[in-house]
Amino acid sequence: MKKFIHDFEVTRNIHITDDYFALNLKCPVSLPDMLPGQFAEVLVGNSATTYLRRPISIYDTNYDTNELSLLIKKVGDGTIALSKLKEGDILNLVYPLGNTFSMPQGENALLICGGVGIAPMLLLAKLLHSKGYNPDILIGGRTSADIIEPGKYEPYGEVFITTDDGSAGEKGMVTQHSLFTEKIKSYSIIYACGPDPMMKAVARVAASHQIPCEISLENTMACGIGACLCCVVETIDGNKTTCVDGPVFDTRTLKL
Ligand SMILES: Cc1cc2nc3c(=O)[nH]c(=O)nc-3n(C[C@H](O)[C@H](O)[C@H](O)COP(=O)(O)OP(=O)(O)OC[C@H]3O[C@@H](n4cnc5c(N)ncnc54)[C@H](O)[C@@H]3O)c2cc1C
Ligand code: FES
CATH class of the missing domain: 2.40.30.10 (Translation factors)
Structure with missing residues (x-):
């Protein structure tokens, strides 16, 4: 591109x-x-x-x-x-x-965003909606102050919220939400962007149900064009740069 x-x-x-x-x-x-x-x-x-x-x-x-x-x-x-x-x-x-997300191979998709990790998800929600999907969008944060502009997502899917302290939405982490505990098997793909521990937890649950999962990494970067190698991430196919080969990776390829 x-x-x-x-x-x-x-x-x-x-x-x-x-x-x-x-x-x-x-x-x-x-x-x-x-x-x-x-x-x-x-x-x-x-x-x-x-x-x-x-x-x-x-x-x-x-x-x-x-x-x-x-x-x-x-x-x-x-x-x-x-x-x-x-x-x-x-x-x-x-x-x-950088690259982009792949489209679901089945009907339901789950988008998970934590903190400023919601930023790459709005365009994804819009694209999915324009292709006829109605994704579930789960936004998590430590407190209500971390839940940024959830209304922007409402036209493109059903929005759910969790906070660690219960100040907005369900209390707990995203992986404790009922979408995970009750509906997880219905998703054909999970997309996530947010803090590393959150993405790792989501990837683990996705793997345990054999659901494809794509995460957008926010590794520290310098050049942004694949030259300095400061954003390298370990994958099963060797080291890849987050800026050119990512930031979106299928979690099955990452050595998390
Ligand atoms: C592909 C990609 C997309 C991103 N999209 C957004 C976005 O849409 N909105 C947004 O606010 N931020 C985004 N970030 C993170 C953003 O690039 C950093 O927050 C920013 O570079 C920090 O710059 P600074 O000069 O303010 O802070 P610095 O002085 O560089 O760092 C301040 C503190 O933040 C930490 N930090 C720096 N970079 C990162 C990072 N990438 N992840 C976590 N901690 C970091 C440092 O370790 C330090 O503790 C993205 C990062 C990547 C790689
Ligand atoms: S930021 Fe330089 S290689 Fe990715």
Whole structure:
């Protein structure tokens, strides 16, 4: 898939919570096709300490207005600098990078998102819905503050929520939700993105029921184009780069 480097104009910086924000960005040309799971390498121009680009998933696209959006959690200097962008500022992106998810071979699909791991799942939910699927979407977090924009997913499937402390949805971890305990065998595929322990737990349950499972890894990256090898992950076929061979991997191929 062809890659682009473009200066996007910030059209909105939306404050979602103290930790999360979304950037709406207008492309200077027609927005190229992007697939769920793909990401952009973002040049953080207004931070003295952020030398390397930061990988951020494509959260949403609007081909009518040539805009895309990024959903970002503030974790360090780069993402904090991005949170300060204002309407009219310019943000340089290299995109779309990485691979995508495969489509289900059966009827039901389960999407699991933890924290900012919801970012690559919106485009996936939209694509599945456009192909006639009605996925179950399970969003997990430590508290209600980690459940970001669940309403965005409602048009594309049935949304379920878990929090560790019970402040939103069912109390407990995603793998303790009734979708796992009662409905798991009905899914032809499970997709997950979130913290490593969550994805490993989901992968284990999927494997025990012989259900295909694809996860989107958020390994630390530098170049984003397969050159520096800092994002390598061990698979049954040898080492693979998360930025080019991933970020989406079938968990049966990963040495988790
Ligand atoms: C393919 C991919 C897609 C991603 N999509 C998104 C997204 O849509 N939205 C979003 O907010 N973030 C996303 N991330 C994570 C994001 O790239 C990092 O949070 C960001 O690079 C941190 O930059 P920083 O300068 O703010 O923090 P840094 O100063 O670089 O790091 C601050 C702290 O965060 C930790 N950290 C840095 N990178 C990561 C990471 N990849 N995973 C976990 N911890 C990390 C560091 O170890 C450190 O403790 C994605 C990562 C990948 C690889
Ligand atoms: S980030 Fe350089 S090889 Fe993946």
